[in-house]
Amino acid sequence: MHGMFRFLHSSDLHIGKRFGNLPEDLRGRLREARHTALDRLAERARAHGAATLLLAGDTFDTETPTPAILRQALAAMASHDALRWIILPGNHDSLVADELWDEARRALPANVTLAIEATPIVLEAGVVLLPAPCTTRRPGRDLTEWMDQAATTEGDLRIGLAHGAIQSFSEDNGACDVIAPDRAERAGLDYLALGDWHGQLRVGEKTWYSGAPEPDRFKHGKPGQALIVSIGGRGATPEVQPIETGAFDWKTLALDFLGEEDAPALLQALLPPPVRRRQTLLHIVASGRLKIAPRAALAAAVKAVEPDFAHAALDEEALATVCESADLDLIDRSGALRQAADALLAESVDASLPLGEREIARDALARLFAFCEATPQS
């Protein structure tokens, strides 16, 4: 090797993922973003002077992607012919997916390497990659174990590439096949590039999860990321630089209320700038307690900004409504409407009623409030 070795570490592209739980028109965009993540990764690699991209598993979402998805992904990689792509089978696209890997082999571009066997791959002079491809969806053992015994020339960089959980926090719960967290030390690795965890995570100074370049859920609350890794030499501490790669943001807005806040204002303050909104999926989770008026205002505010976003949803499950007579005055000071409101309020806090009925009464009250807002008092 000639001085510094620098590469891009990514994983979990899940190309082909469909997003059936989201609105139809958004699905296509999200799928497309997963495909174009390849271009964005290539662009970032070039920008940071990395010639090699390690994809640590789950490049494809299923074991049987359509030929179009596979070919187009390979074509996208091929189009960046100055870069070298190393693809590791993950649990979603494990070696069991022989159709996938057969087809990939058949149409393999020159600048793409399939790390489908647990044997060292020389990336360049003095740099050896030790891949641990997933043999099945759940291999039931630590596939990186072989790295401990893998012989390389003295002084060569040893870079591990693996996919799976290091604790039982796998993306596909129920992991009995846990990668030893100190595998890098045990196998004398200069870096262990891990995939599977969709949020970026530093396990040790030489062990990282890159996170998904394009998020696919609200869970992690981070934008799509990858890592630029630079290794100065055998035994040197790698320099790891997170970079953003996502086309879409999956943003969870947690709003915790104490009762009387100006909910719309709080929301507004937390919303991303308008220019990003088209590329943002917003999950607003309201919790705590809120008075009926700001609560309605919050719902209205969410409804108002909803069209700005690729997707926006308000989760009020954890939000309790606070109601006082002054709040009910907003509905009516007296008369039948007020009486209805009073009855619903009483029902919503009547501990002798089942929770479901209380909640329905609470929601009905909120809705009454909303209806009354639309027909102002004379």
Add this chain to the structure above:
Amino acid sequence: MKLTALRLHNVRRFAGRGVAIENIREGVNVLCAVNEFGKSTCFDSLHALFFQPHTGTPSAVQALRPYSGGNPLIEADVVTANGQFRLAKQFYGGRRASVTDLASGRLVAQADEAERFIADLVHGGAGGPAGLLWVRQGVTGVERRSRGEEEGEKRARESVLSSVQGEVEALTGGRRMADVIATCEEELSRFVTPTGRPKAGGPYALALDERDRLTEEARRLEGDVDNLHDALEERRKARARLAEIEKPEEEAARRRAAEAAQKAFEAAKAHGEALQLAEAEAKLVRTRYETARTTLENYRALLARGAQLRERHARALAARDDALDRQRRAIAEGETALNAIEAAEADERETRELFLRLERAMRARDAAARLSNLKEGLEKAEDARNEIEAAEAALRARALPEEALQALERAEMEIAALRAAETAQAPTLRIDYDAGVAGAIAIDGAPLADGEERALAGVTTLRISGVGALTITAKRSIGEDKFSALEKKRRTLLEKLGVESLAQARQSDAQAKAKKSELELARQRFLLLAPKGVEALRDEIARAENQEAEDLELKGDPIDARRAHEAAEQNLTQRRNDARAIRPAREQADQALVEAEKALSAVASEVEGVEAQLGPEADRASRDAALAQEMAQAQAPLVDAEAKLAALRLIAPDLDNAQATLARTRSAMEAASKEAARLREQLADLNGRIRTRSDDAIEEQWREAVEAREAAEANVARFKREAALLTRLRDALNTARSAARDHYFEPVMRELRPLLGLLFEEATVVFDDQSLLPQSVQRNGQVEEIERLSGGMREQLAVLTRLAFAKLLARDGRPAPVILDDALVYSDDDRIEKMFDALHRQSRDQQIIVFSCRQRAFAQLGGNILQMTDWTPQA
């Protein structure tokens, strides 16, 4: 407001003229007139004045115009809080409306302003008095009427209630509540039907459908995905298996194994053939040896047999001779015994004949004695028989038939009776002679004795001496016929019996009976002598005479003779038994001889046969030696052959095993190539299946469907919750509004309750908050819609309701007249009186104007009686 006067001109039947009703006062005013008098015209006119704009000609106005045309003019004087006013309206030509202050005579308002003035009176505009309360003939106030009219009245009622209870809006939420409920209903109706089911085509139903569709889709796709994964798994296995089969070293090993098996099989086959040959050879040699050995053994056995037989022959000969000897002895014994029997037999014959002859002679003597007895008996029997015959003949001569004798006796008795009767009746004759002439009279020659009384019968001739013959004829009193018939019968009977008289007959009968017992004795004697008859006796005698042939002279003791004979018999039996006792010995001897002869001849023939087989005695030893030599010669090759065979057997490989191994290795090879072919075929199929499926991206579709189903599920839950909350909201709103309504109508109910109490017990009324009129009545726990009540009750309710409203108005300081136009047509008199009570009760601070044609009924009402007077409008 109160009305004080009403005037009209050119209205309906009042074409070209006018009428006026003046002096309308407080309290109850009654205009009672027959039909066609014009009171409805008054009512309608008053109504038109208050409710019809002067500019229009709606049907209500048209109805006011006389047939001849013309321009109806209506005028009314009213008193309000602001003073007294005259309201006037003219329709059609010269249409106008005006309000004049009666106090000043000032024209207060004209045209539209006048209309507004009137409307304020009616509708109770801001600060003004409330409207009128009308009940029209046959109109009970709950039927549909023209919208304007209805609205007007409703507003009047509303103003009343609002003034006392606050705005209905404020209570029921009014428009806002209605809007909210409408919005809520509208929202709800997007999701569910009125019965709460998901509404077809609505988002809820669509979400449910979508959920179901996606569930089905996901299920189907999951099946496809499983299918695909199965195919992939199968293909992996097939590939692995194929690779294994087609590994070169495996193939070479299979081929090697097959070749080795082939060689082993051939070697085994060759060895098997050699073994077969050796076995055949050994068998031949053994046969030869066995033959020689058997021949020798047979010859020697025959020699032994010959010796044995000779010995047995000698024994048989001796036995035969013995038997002959025994037989001869037995024959001699038999002859001796036979002779003894013959002697005994002769003796027996002799004694028997003597004994028999003695017996016969004795029997002959007995028979001769018996014959003489028989002959004697015969003679006596014949005597007895003769005696019987004689007695029988005598009896026959004397015997009289019993019944004839009796008949004769009866006839005698009847005659006697007849005669006695006649005699009793016959005249009697008695002569008491005078002295001297005794016996002078004779009858039938016999003198009639003195004092003798005699009965006269028939003709009696009295010879009276010295006088002559006096003939007296006594007429028979009993018919001569009967008498002569009886006489005749007696004669006949006597003739039949052959006697002269009854006495003779009786004598004859007694003799016959004596004879009969004689006869009986004779018969018994005969029977004793010859029980079977004389002939039988004679036959017996004949038989006895025939037997007399034996010599009667033989003498001797028969007992001695019999004893001699018995001894002879016994001797004979003894001799015969003796002979029988020696017979078995003879038979045995015969039999033994036969057996001995047979045994001898059998042994002899056998000896002859064996000797023939053995040949001449001299050659026998050499023959034996030759045979032994032959056997020894055959034994050597046998030992050799068997040793060879044993050696071959020891090293023989198992041909079956070799063959099985060969078959196995061959089939393993074939199976491998067949399996490889099958696997290739299967792989081709699987490839097709997999490609089709993965081309369809079914796994992605499946995941998509699963996610979409989850989203749809969430949607369904959302809609369900939405429907629930909207339903809850709607119910809460309706409940609140209905409670508010009840509250709202409370004042009018308060007024109405005492009035209702006058007519109906325990009745409450529910108001409709749209029309502000009664909607239903509750009596005795039954809710009845107004429309279903009787006409009478409806009109009563309508009047009472208006009275209640009027009362409310009055309390509010806005009194308004209640105008009733024959409003009680359906009510009976009893009810009408109660209604009158209600009217008067209300009329204390209330103007009530009643138009009615029921003069008699309304005479009871009292109140201010209104009169119609002619009226000419001022120019």
